[in-house]
Amino acid sequence: MVSSTHWIASQTAMAMLEQGGNAFDAAVAGGFVLHLVEPHLNGPGGDLPAIIATAADPTPRVLCGQGAAPAAATAEHFRGLGMDRVPGAGPLAAAVPGAVDAWLLLLRDHGSMSPAQVLAPAQHYARHGHPLVARVGTTVAAVQEIFESDWTTSADVWLPGGRPPRAGELFRNLAWADTLDRLVAAGEGAGTREARVEAVRTAWSQGFVADAVDHFARRAFRHSDGRVAPGVITGQDLAAFSATWEPAVVREWQGHSIAKAGPWGQGPALLQVLGILDALGDPPDPDTAEGVHALAEAWKLAMADREAWFGDSGDEPVPVDDLLDPAYLGERAALVGRGADRTVRPGSPGGRAPRMAEFAGLTEAVGVAPGVGEPTVTREREQAPREDRGEPDVGPDGVTRGDTCHLDVVDRWGNIVSATPSGGWLQSSPVIPELGFPLGSRLQMMWLEQGLPSSLRPGRRPRTTLTPTLVLCDGQPVLACGSPGGDQQDQWQSLFLLRHLAHGASLQEAIDAPAFHTTSFPGSFEPRITEPGVLVIEDRYPETVRSALADWGHEVLEQGPWTLGRMCAVARDPESGLLSAGANPRGMQGYAVGR
Known part of the structure; x- marks a missing residue:
């Protein structure tokens, strides 16, 4: 069984189950499709918490794909720019992207399929297109001015012909398709299935993706408070991050036993x-x-x-x-x-x-x-x-109250996963042209004031609203659920x-x-x-x-x-x-x- 916030993602995950994959293969395939079909609600530059239980071990475990604040994201840096809070949109609000590494860690540790198998649906939809839901065009229209005046790399993707995409219109993201192709190719020369997954993770965090993020973040863009400044995230920040189990x-x-992620x-x-x-x-x-x-x-x-x-x-x-x-x-x-x-x-x-x-x-x-x-x-x-x-309540400068996606999968063996990918919204930051996606804006949840549990500190995770749920009865998982909604x-x-x-x-x-x-x-x-x-x-x-x-x-x-x-x-x-x-x-x- 699969339930998600978009029909294409649900059908994609179900296809993996029908091909013999388990719940974790299905979740990864569906998650990468969600990046495409709900780009105003999540993306490769965003975040991912999930809770899983396996048929072999029903103990609930949390997958943390919430990226930390970059090494140079200090309160002093923001105050030096005249800011009293982290802006709601723009490169300075970006935490380290965690979603892609987390999906791949789930695939490595609990999946049964190769990266090429689970990423094939996302590659197809990115290159050949998928129909957009109406809310995507509405979101693009809300930020059209900043796309045209400053975030021109986003305008190149989201304003074809000078207008927002229409509901049901076939949409392609060829730059992200090329990125997915390169990631899959990076894993093809490795030996075991697990080694192929690790090679893809390395290409993401230490290879061409990290290089492109590092280069692009040096460019100055307008933020939601009107200030123009470059970001602070670097390729080293991506290399230093790894999704974790806890x-x-x-x-x-x-x-029943209700299982949740921790107080991050x-x-x-x-x-x-x-x-x-x-x-x-x-x-x-x-x-x-x-x-x-x-x-x-x-x-x-x-x-x-x-x-x-x-x-x-x-x-x-x-x-x-x-x-x-x-x-x-x-x-x-x-x-x-x-x-x-x-x-x-x-x-x-x-x-x-x-x-x-x-x-x-x-x-x-x-x-x-x-x-x-x-x-x-x-x-x-x-x-x-x-x-x-x-x-999501989106202002003309990309300020977003926040929303996200959700995906639940259970397979015939009893493996079960609840996942809530979010962040990296199309309205959160300018698109990195070589990669086809923007960074996120999760740092807006941290305070510049120090000494708080949610203060901005390099290497620390923003306190996220993302919150999947797993329910057990007599020690056995019986329910996975969740919802978008900030x-x-x-x-x-x-x-x-x-x-x-x-x-x-x-x-x-x-x-x-x-x-x-x-x-x-x-x-x-x-x-x-x-x-x-x-x-x-x-x-x-x-x-x-x-x-x-x-x-x-x-x-x-x-x-x-x-x-x-x-x-x-x-x-x-x-x-x-x-x-x-x-x-x-x-x-x-x-x-x-x-x-």
């Missing part, structure tokens, strides 16, 4: 929310006003903790055990009242004093510091809430898990049900504002529910009936071996397939 963070809930992502926040719900009593019904309120308030508390405690930049380990301690989560649950809270309230796990960044908690892009070190931050609203459909990814996943695991909905029923999320916490993407009390909700929720929430103080922002979330899921019953899958109907783009 243990998952796991919490028991409703008779936002995954532990989902585990916190599940613990807060346990402390509140029986699992809430997310179709009621009471259930929506309880879940939204739990998420406000968890995301405040994310801002104060999560990241890869501190000198001390993130106190995950204390953050997930039942007693601590009980204290957090006690803060959930009847009314909607409008503050940012990080807690004190293990008695530690929380500290937030100077700009965190602001309700607009500029303003005064929110009382660093204080457990509660309050700001009055200074702007109207923006519309939030969970789609800060909202885990919020939508909590709805899905609550409906499926606690209330018995099928995969598809849980995906199809009405969705909501809160934005009442510091955002991860430029301009990184907080929207106090805002609750974004599909208008399929009954008017009685929406009215009750407004009465309780939520600033209800209604959206269209099928607009929030792009959940994917695959499942396996260990006893019968029966496989199942579900895909999101929102946008008419996701696709589940199996045989």
Whole structure:
């Protein structure tokens, strides 16, 4: 079974399974196709976290393909350019590309096919074309001015004939096709399958790709704040990076083990929310006003903790055990009242004093510091809430609130993978002409202010929003799921898990049900504002529910009936071996397939 956010990627992954490949071969093939068919949501210059379990070893393991800050990406460098934050778009915002190396590491360690086999579909679509979804053209239109005036290498690719591509138009990326051909050729002379994969990794990180990145990054381009400057990433930064394997963070809930990536992502926040719900009593019904309120308030508390405690930049380990301690989560649950809270309230796990960044908690892009070190931050609203459909919000200079892709695969042997590739968006940075793709902008999630868990430090990973999920029962993997959506990814996943695991909905029923999320916490993407009390909700929720929430103080922002979330899921019953899958109907783009 395969479920992904694009039908071509799902069919590609299924083709690998039908040719005898396993779930990991299928995921790699589908992942490289996602780079092509959803280029506004991910790309080769981006990032990849995944969680897997194998038929031989069901212990969940995390694949970290989140690239680190380049060696020259110091706070002093940015401040010397007159910046008080990392810009939301442009070469300076680029972390080391991690996605391609991570996909290849997954293929080397757990796949069964060669690089030539799994990359063949991506080579075909890059060279011969594929139909573009409408959102690609919309995204290109939003950044057309900067493409034409400054990022001319992007205009060469994305403005053929001087206009954005139309929906359904056949699109080719010949430079990326040539890059894929060279990568595959680099592995053909090696001996074993694993050696061929390693040769491709070397060509990427130490060969012609790294050389092209190094050369291109020296050119000065306009950034989202209007400043013109070169990037700081070098070929040596690519050579120094390798994707890694690490243990998952796991919490028991409703008779299942929920596995997430560590606090360099936002995954532990989902585990916190599940613990807060346990402390509140029986699992809430997310179709009621009471259930929506309880879940939204739990998420406000968890995301405040994310801002104060999560990241890869501190000198001390993130106190995950204390953050997930039942007693601590009980204290957090006690803060959930009847009314909607409008503050940012990080807690004190293990008695530690929380500290937030100077700009965190602001309700607009500029303003005064929110009382660093204080457990509660309050700001009055200074702007109207923006519309939030969970789609990437792209400004004319490439500023992007963020979105991504997702891919889940399970095979007949019981191998299973949940992967959330993102970054390297077409709007994040100028296209490197020799390679056919841009770099990413993940550094925008790091603060120039030092001493924080998410401070900008060379060699440290940005705290990412990317957050795949693996679920086990009695030690056996039974479910892989995830969703695009920036800060909202885990919020939508909590709805899905609550409906499926606690209330018995099928995969598809849980995906199809009405969705909501809160934005009442510091955002991860430029301009990184907080929207106090805002609750974004599909208008399929009954008017009685929406009215009750407004009465309780939520600033209800209604959206269209099928607009929030792009959940994917695959499942396996260990006893019968029966496989199942579900895909999101929102946008008419996701696709589940199996045989």
